Amino acid sequence: MVFQTPIRRQSYKSPYGPKYHYQPNVAGWTFKQLGGLGFKAGAFGGVAFFAVIYYASGIPRVQRDILQKIPFIGSYFIREIPASDNPF
Template identity: 85%
Template sequence: MVFQSPILRQSYKSPYGPKYHLQPNVAGWTFKQLGSLGFKAGAFGGVALFAVIFYASGIPRVKRDILQKVPFIGGHFIKETPASDNPF
């Protein structure tokens, strides 16, 4: 069996053949896939954070320490009912 030398093998490349190129990756994930995965994970994390804050908005400590300090909607969580009218 006759083997070609590396010099002759790389001297001609057919224009009709496949165009191979190195695709950089991290543990088998390409950077395009990692970007898409990161965007989706961020979106799900944002929705999960909103759900947790929505469900915990009835807790007085959460209202006082977190929700009242949010710039445009913080005034909605300030309770101005006098203590004598509050059953809780």
């Protein structure tokens, strides 16, 4: 059996030398980096969701299906038309 690099046995390791540890990763990204990236992506996603809801708040279907179901502020989006203004 031929090896590309020679197999080494455990040799002396100085207590004053660098301490190398295996660092688990996913496609080169460490779990610490993935956590920070996930937090930032979640923050940007939350802001984007709020902006879409804010811009779409004038659409009656969005008001009925989404905004009226939010506790405490849902009653702000209920628009009752008086019977005198109803054309039918």
